[in-house]
Amino acid sequence: MPGLSKNLVLNLHDIGCSQRCVFCQSYSFVSRKKARQVAAEQLSKLKLYCRQEKEINLIILSGNDPGEYFDLVNFLKNIKKITSAQVVVQSNGLAFRNRNFLKELLAVGNISSFQLPIYGHNAKLHDFVVGKKGSFDMIIRVLGNFKKLGFGNLKLHTLFLKQNEDYLPELVNFLLSFGLPVDASLVCLPGYQGKYDRGVLANAPDLKKVFSFFKKEAKLIKRYNQNLFFYDLPFCLAPGAINLSFRDEQARGGYDHFRKKKIDMAKSRGESVAAYRILKKSSKCRSCLFGKKCKGITSPYLDLKLFSPQPAKLE
Numbered sequence: 001m002p003g004l005s006k007n008l009v010l011n012l013h014d015i016g017c018s019q020r021c022v023f024c025q026s027y028s029f030v031s032r033k034k035a036r037q038v039a040a041e042q043l044s045k046l047k048l049y050c051r052q053e054k055e056i057n058l059i060i061l062s063g064n065d066p067g068e069y070f071d072l073v074n075f076l077k078n079i080k081k082i083t084s085a086q087v088v089v090q091s092n093g094l095a096f097r098n099r100n101f102l103k104e105l106l107a108v109g110n111i112s113s114f115q116l117p118i119y120g121h122n123a124k125l126h127d128f129v130v131g132k133k134g135s136f137d138m139i140i141r142v143l144g145n146f147k148k149l150g151f152g153n154l155k156l157h158t159l160f161l162k163q164n165e166d167y168l169p170e171l172v173n174f175l176l177s178f179g180l181p182v183d184a185s186l187v188c189l190p191g192y193q194g195k196y197d198r199g200v201l202a203n204a205p206d207l208k209k210v211f212s213f214f215k216k217e218a219k220l221i222k223r224y225n226q227n228l229f230f231y232d233l234p235f236c237l238a239p240g241a242i243n244l245s246f247r248d249e250q251a252r253g254g255y256d257h258f259r260k261k262k263i264d265m266a267k268s269r270g271e272s273v274a275a276y277r278i279l280k281k282s283s284k285c286r287s288c289l290f291g292k293k294c295k296g297i298t299s300p301y302l303d304l305k306l307f308s309p310q311p312a313k314l315e
Contacts, residue, residue, distance in 0.1 A: 008049050008056055008085075009254030010042045012063035012075075019065075019092050020131025021119075022163065023187050023203045026064050026261075032071075039075050045253065046082050056085040058112075062254060067091030076108040086112035090157075093117070094135065096142045099149065106151055113153040115183075116142065120164055121174035129163050143178065155181045165205040168213040169220070176224050185231040186210075189300035190276045191264040196304060207237060207307050214238045232279060235294050236310045246295040247277055276300050287311045 015038055016029025030038075050056065059079065066089060069075060079087060089105075093116040096102045105111060116139060120126030123136035146154060156175050158164075164171055175182045187203050189196060210233075214221065218240035221228055225242040232246055255274045258265060264275035280303075281296035288294065288311035301307040 006053065006055065006057035007060065008046065008058075009060045009062055010046060010079075011254045011257065012038055012042065012061070012066040012069050013257045014038065014064065015069055017065040017068060017092060018094060018132060019135060022129055022131065023159070023161070023200075024064065025190075035069060036071065039069065039071065043075075043078055043082070046079065049253070050083050056083050059083070059085050059087045060090065060254070061087050062090045065092050065095075067093060067095040073104050073108060076105065076110060080108060080110045084110075086110055088113050088115065090115045092130070092135075092139075093142045094138050096145060097138050099145045102142075102145055103149060106149065113155060114146070115155045115157050117157045117159075118175060119158055119161065119171075121167055121170040125164060125167065129161065152180075155183060158182065158184045159187045160184060160205045160210050161187050162203050162205050165209045168209070169217055172213075172217070172220070172228070176227060179227075181227050181229060183229040183231060186233065186298065186301065188274075188276045188298065189304070190274065191300060191303075192262055194264065196300065201304070204301075204304075204306055207301070211237055211239075214240055232295075232298055234285075234297050234307075234309060235290050236288070236312060237297070237307065246279060282309045284309050284311050287313060289313055 014026050014030065015035040017024070017027040020027055046059070066072065076087065087110050089111055091114065093114070118126060118139060119129040120136070126136040127133050143154070146152065156178065158171060158175060160168070172182070172184075187205070189200050189204060214237070221240050222242065229243040229245070230238055230241045233241065233244060235241075235244065238244055253271070255265070255272050258274050259272070265272050266275045266278050267273070268278065276298055278299050279295040279297065280299040282302055285294070285296060288309070290312055297307055
């Protein structure tokens with residue numbers, strides 16, 4: 001229904017990524033012809049959306065990986081021809097270590113911000129998670145390039161993973177040291193025909209350790225509440241979290257290509273959504289003090305019995 005949403009996800013999916021993140025299954029580079037086809041599909045989608053909605057507040061450019069798309073500058077220029085909406089670029093960021101390329105992107109004039117991932121507080125841990133030696137040093141260099149070009153509208157992104165669950169205080173303190181906003185969420189666990197393979201499950205963190213982090217670091221979280229943002233975590237798993245929010249149901253698009261991968265899909269507000277992004281509650285949640293304020297946790301964590309909610313009650 002027109003008017004419900006003003007944010008659109010454009011997904012440069014499956015064009016290729018130089019990293020091999022433990023939680024990702026798509027990274028092989030395709031031909032330039034195929035990459036152009038993916039980009040053209042996304043631009044067509046944008047044109048259709050603009051005809052239906054007439055106005056867009058924000059475009060979220062995601063995929064694997066938009067930053068490594070060889071024709072990204074022209075892609076952004078084509079977006080600008082279609083709409084005046086600003087663009088948030090979610091990328092591994094490695095291509096931006098080329099300062100001239102980064103300068104070209106910024107010169108297009110429609111990028112409002114970048115979101116860059118860091119999954120470990122040191123090179124050993126981060127490089128292990130992303131499967132590429134030297135990535136940690138590269139992303140630090142990229143942050144330096146943004147600073148030299150005078151562009152500061154950045155956000156750092158991280159995930160709660162099995163691989164970093166024992167170093168969450170160190171990781172969060174390291175991310176905060178850059179003076180940038182930081183967001184964190186649980187790693188997604190995609191299902192295939194209702195089943196989850198071992199490779200996916202190997203990345204799921206021990207949620208007792210996630211809870212312990214929030215419990216022990218409550219003062220840190222409160223002190224930096226202006227810069228710390230958490231997503232899709234139920235209140236009983238993240239005590240003390242101030243900036244806690246849930247999946248933006250107003251952001252449309254970005255998931256249609258998953259059908260070809262046989263990743264489980266679902267419908268939300270008439271839009272196709274990867275099933276692992278759907279939030280779910282346990283029957284225990286009915287007695288929780290937070291009621292409708294909490295939307296639960298992404299469904300795989302309940303389906304796989306990885307999480308047991310502890311409803312807050314009035315004393």
